[in-house]
Amino acid sequence: MMWPICRTSGKQSFPTRGAARDSRNNKRARDGRKAEKGYVYRCPDCRQYHLTRVPPEKIRKRRAS
Numbered sequence: 001m002m003w004p005i006c007r008t009s010g011k012q013s014f015p016t017r018g019a020a021r022d023s024r025n026n027k028r029a030r031d032g033r034k035a036e037k038g039y040v041y042r043c044p045d046c047r048q049y050h051l052t053r054v055p056p057e058k059i060r061k062r063r064a065s
Contacts, residue, residue: 006046013048020049 003023006013014020017040024038038051041059052059 004048006043006048006050008045009043009050011043011050011052013043013046013050015048017042017049020051024051 003015003019004013005011012023014023020040024040027038038053039056040049041052041056042048043050
């Protein structure tokens with residue numbers, strides 16, 4: 001299934017945190033151990049969920065600056 005693209009970030013949007021997590025887990029299963037860990041976050045613009053490689057603690061630091 002192809003999910004919509006966020007107009008602001010250009011990232012694939014997922015309706016739920018679980019759908020984003022499932023997509024991340026499927027990609028890691030396909031790519032094996034070499035796949036980077038993906039993190040799920042809620043987009044403040046489209047209110048959907050996206051995947052990122054940036055750890056949550058680094059995102060919080062950026063927003064606080």
